[in-house]
Amino acid sequence: MEALTPFRIETREDASRGIRELHFTFTSAFQSLSHEHQIDLFESYIDYLKTDMNRTDDLANRQGILTVLQISEQLYPHLKNNELPLEETIIVELGEQTEGSSLADLLNNSKLN
Numbered sequence: 567m568e569a570l571t572p573f574r575i576e577t578r579e580d581a582s583r584g585i586r587e588l589h590f591t592f593t594s595a596f597q598s599l600s601h602e603h604q605i606d607l608f609e610s611y612i613d614y615l616k617t618d619m620n621r622t623d624d625l626a627n628r629q630g631i632l633t634v635l636q637i638s639e640q641l642y643p644h645l646k647n648n649e650l651p652l653e654e655t656i657i658v659e660l661g662e663q664t665e666g667s668s669l670a671d672l673l674n675n676s677k678l679n
Contacts, residue, residue: 570607571593571596571611572592572593572596572604572607572608572611572638573590573591573592573593573596574590574591574593575588575589575590575634576588576589576591577589583661584661585659585660585661586659586660586661587657587658587659587660588633588634588637588657588658588660589655589656589657590637590641590655590656590657590658591655591656592652592653596652597652597653601648604645605645605646608638608642608645608646609642611638612635612638612639612642615631615634615635615638616635618631619631619632619635633660637658641656
């Protein structure tokens with residue numbers, strides 16, 4: 567299944583800070599694809615998330631898919647422009663006690679290098 571998704575997603579809880587972290591690590595299979603095939607797979611993955619979200623009535627599951635979809639859509643233009651370091655893990659903090667910049671700020675300001 568590794569070749570069907572661009573990254574693995576791990577969830578980590580930090581109860582002391584009241585946050586959840588999502589760790590997005592691009593798979594080695596995805597990294598080994600040509601840039602053109604990476605883009606094709608990523609576009610298919612986004613389409614899959616949209617379809618999958620509409621198939622479920624479970625609100626928590628739907629919210630999780632929506633979160634991954636939104637992050638994927640923000641990463642997509644940077645992947646397309648070959649601006650993402652695929653060997654690095656992208657960490658997204660969720661919760662009221664998060665620190666640092668938002669993902670949109672990081673991507674818009676090209677701080678993700």
